[in-house]
Amino acid sequence: MDAIRTDSLTKYYGKRRGIEHIDLTVRQGDFFGFIGPNGAGKSTTIRTLLGLIRPSGGKAQILGLDTIKEREKILARVGYLPSEVSFYPGMRVKDILKLSADLRRRDCGKTSRLLCERLRLDTTRKAEELSFGNRKKTAIVCALQHEPELLILDEPTSGLDPLMQREFFEILRERNQEGTTIFLSSHILSEIQHNCTNAAMIKDGTIIAKGSIAELSRTGAKRVSICGFVDFGSLAGVKDPHSTPGSVDFLYNGNMNALLQTLSKGDIQDITVTEPELEEVFLHYYERGGGGI
Amino acid sequence: MTIVKHELRQGKTAFLIWTAAISFLLMICIFLFPEMRGDMDAMGELFASMGSFTAAFGMDRLNIGTLIGFYAVECGNILGLGGAFFASLAGASILSKEEREKTAEFLLTHPVSRARVVTEKLAALLIQITVMDLMILAFSLLSMRLIGEDIPWKEVMLLHGAYFLLQLESAGACFGISAFLRRSGIGIGIGLSAMMYFLNLIANMTDHGKFLKYITPFGYCEGADIIAEGRLNAGYIAVGILFACVGIAAAYWRYSKKDIH
Structure with a gap:
């Protein structure tokens, strides 16, 4: 069974192109990179996979489940880190983490505490007092604390300092070794090259290349x-x-x-x-x- | 219940401010009644000579020299407008605020169905309105006791019941609108409530405008009619319930297939 499988997945916003005929296969246990510049369609692909937007055509499956009909079952097994993070005003970090766990009907206290320690996240701070980096850390804990089978990460390192980026990728590598599939969307190529085994490149809403990192790097030049x-x-x-x-x-x-x-x-x-x-x-x-x- | 609790926590400040403001104004009005009763004969004559203005507020058929007449006119406006504003504001923003504040992505990437989000947010809205009305009713009754007046139970309960229904209708209709919005629903909520209020004033002033009572929820909250007839107008209420149900159904339909940006 594949972790992600899309078949001619297409999304138009009115007449404006979002993504066109995306065919993507991510094997379970893979550390997969999704490369493309801003506006290429990375976030649209991810949002369609997560059921935030409905595709105009084609279909997608996550962990063998249909992304439209079985959305809740998928989301119970997936962790998602958005590129832009916003939380409810007035809430403290610990309340946000608790809300996320409650929405999943899970007790994630132990894993949450470990992650907060590793990312040096102060859980007593209020959402509106958080820097961009600390908002990102909070979102990382939300995405990881329930130990999902598939992690979908959209531009995960923006806002994180180099030390935190290193710690974050260390956590991802550990999770990947334990069997978690990781789908990493980024425009930072070194992130993809140093961490992923396979990747796809997206340009103007279509996949222009895909394969192993070694294959993609092999050009004859x-x-x-x-x-x-x-x-x-x-x-x-x-x-x-x-x-x-x-x-x-x-x-x-x-x-x-x-x-x-x-x-x-x-x-x-x-x-x-x-x-x-x-x-x-x-x-x-x-x-x-x-x-x- | 997680989303219900979360919504109640998020809306706590607005709820407390609106409840305190409406209760405080109602109590002030009731405390002023004993002092004003002596002047009511002269004021009654003054109001009677104001033509359409008098009719607009139902003062041509109410004796504001009695507690219930005074309460229906003065307090009716405070509770009617204040309650409608709160219900419309809360209803119009409860779904749209998630997209406006960019928290929809957080909420909707958890394993909760869109229908569950709508249901729990609707439940939170109804809880807020119900608790607010019960608190306001309690403060009103307490104030009437404190000024030493006999409480006209039936009329007071009918008036408060009508305003409760008005708030449910406003909230239900605005809840439907909220599902279509991506930005703030505050302007729409306030604008809609104010328009409904003025439609009722027009309906009171002219016989040709009586049909407007079927459109505006203030139609079945008319203190003069409620006190004179001793009951609420079932026809107006049935139309109001229909508006609320259409709004709620529209919210479920729209939100279940809406693209979240």
Whole structure:
């Protein structure tokens, strides 16, 4: 059984496109990344999966259950962290966490306390006194305290300082090792690359690439960094070059023999050849709308 | 019951302020009655000479020299308008505030059905209105006792019953509107109540406008009619109950399929 499965999922806001024909499969136990810039349709996809908005076409299943007909059963087994967090004014953090647990008819006190300790969240503060980061932490505890089978996280780290981001991903990795499926939506590629095993890229409401992080990063091109002086002349396949005095850095997808011959004529102190960062692949997808580098 | 309790906690301050304000004004009016009774003959003549204005407030058929006549005119306006404003405001914002304050995403990503949200919010609204009316009634009766007057039980209970129904109708209709709104329902709530109040004044002033009594809930709260007939107008109330039911049904229908942004 898949944790998430969508079949041609489509949402239009009147005539305006939200998402179009999204086909997505997330296996149970996966740490899945959902990449796309603002306005690409990430939040619309998530909101449709959670039943906050009704699809204009297609269908979706979460944990084998229909997202429209069996919404409550799904939500009992899912934890959701929204990108923008708002709470009821006048309530203290501990009351918000209690309300969330009560709505689930669960006693989450022990897990809630552990999470608050790890995230250093003061539960006596009132909602309107909370900084953006502390609102986010409260929402993280709400999403995790009932130990859901699937976590849907929409831009989870915005507002968290680097230390808290590290602790948060540590918690996510632990949960993932215990069997929790994690669906992480983000425009921060390093988050996806360092934590996820599989990912999908969304652009203008449609999925433009999906697969394992290794597959998505594999393009045939290499990132070449050189310390020294080389005259590339008219060498074909050099892209995105960045030169500083005494060094040059570029993407190369041309003939390797031609590159080696050119380099052999130069004065080189050091050379590094690596796979390009996912970010470079991602930027390529958004600039050209797909295809190889 | 979680959402009911949560709503009651969230609405506590507004509830206490409105209940205290209406009760306080009613008590002030009742405490002024013994002092004003002596002047009522002259005031009665003055009111009688004000034509349509007198009819608009039902003072052409009420003797404001008696406690119940005075109570129906003076206190009726306070309880009628105050109660209608509170019920409309609470009804018009109880669903829409979740989207306005962006808390709908929190609430509706928990395993609660939309129907349960509507039902529990409606229950919270009805509890607030019922408790408010009981408290106001208790303060009124206490004030009548304190000024040493005999309590005209039947008329007082009929008047308060009518205003309770008015609040239920206003709340029910505005509850339906609330399900369609994404922003504040405060303007709509106050505007609708004020319009209904003035429609009743127009209906009182002219025979051609009598049909308006079927539209406005203030129609069946007319103190002059209630005291003269010793009962509430079942026809007006039936239409009022219908409006409230339509509002509540619309809320269930709309909220169950509404996109939450």
